[in-house]
Amino acid sequence: MIAALMPNYNRAEIAFEHGQGSYLFDSSGRRYLDFGAGIAVSALGHAHPHLVRAIAEQAGRVIHVSNLYRIPQAEHLAQRLVAASFADSVLFCNSGAEANEGLVKAMRKTMADAGSPEKYRVICFAGAFHGRTLAMIAATGNEKYLAGFGPKTEGFDHVPFNDIAAVRAVITAQTAGVLIEPVQGEGGMRPARLDFLRQLRVLCTEAGILLGLDEVQCGMGRTGKLFAHEWAGITPDVMSIAKGMGGGFPMGAVLARERVARALVPGSHGTTFGGSPLAAAAGNAVLDVILAPGFLASVDDTARHLWRGLEALARQHPGVFTGARGAGLMCGLQCAVPNTQVQKAALDQGLLTVAAGENVLRLVPPLIVSRAECDEALALLAAAAQACAPAMAEATP
């Protein structure tokens, strides 16, 4: 007999009943410090009063009307995203994969409208993750996600991460653009070098192709700036966001420069649910908090505090951790023992984390996390490391 809830996940035997700030509580009342944030989604933590009120009030007025009508809440959110970014126009959708689908469609259509429909290929990177739709598993390129799902969607070329010569070498007359995560998430919390992002920007401009960024995980304040590419001082032509933008309400978006945005004329692309009054209310409430004066600076400050602790932790437990990597509050601990073992030991201590590629333990707390909560997480991680340590391998503190 199969479970009624399709068993496509290996779930931990815990169900949470409610949350408060950076904490979740299970049905027995046990408290967990949430450094997974629902896979980098719960940007404002749990039960944030401003987000709760915005969603409740909007739900009481109207939840959904469809994109056949004007949606003032979505117009307002789009205007705010445009004002805060490189973008001239914003398309709303419902998830990260759907945002990336829209991004790639917009790239291809931009080229087709410019008289070059043969330019449809997109360059992606080893270690990438772009989602689970048929096209996005091809963009991701990881055999683990492609196996058994039939012919791979055409049009994606893969090159090593952080290797500008490899990108240059793979550009052909059929290339429409590049799609890259400024900080790879699922692949193992690997940041692109800032000079690589700058070289990529120059190369795309010179080659007449589009630079697309997947900021589904690293965007919306996660790295201490609103968008991760700001650290490199570059601007893309088009960008996808999702995870944190609704604070847990499912939504995504494609942010585009005018030339790219103009390609998606009425009838060319759409979504039934995207940018509903309820989703936009959630997105606006999240932006209210993230764009409040001092908020991103405090994310950056808290992240630096956490990083100092993580680096010390890795030094103190060389038998368990070999290093720390990532950016801002998108942190990864490279493990010397299986990351799932450390994840389980952390869970036993009351700390929620997420596994990532390359045997990395991912720490992606809510952006509202405090320094004291980071210290608590570090202590729980130290206890978890003790529990997983191969005997004798621990350094004396």
Ligand SMILES: *Cc1c(COP(=O)(O)O)cnc(C)c1O
């Ligand atoms: C999570 C993620 C996606 C996919 O988002 P879904 O909402 O699960 O479709 C795409 N790209 C990146 C970088 C992600 O982290």
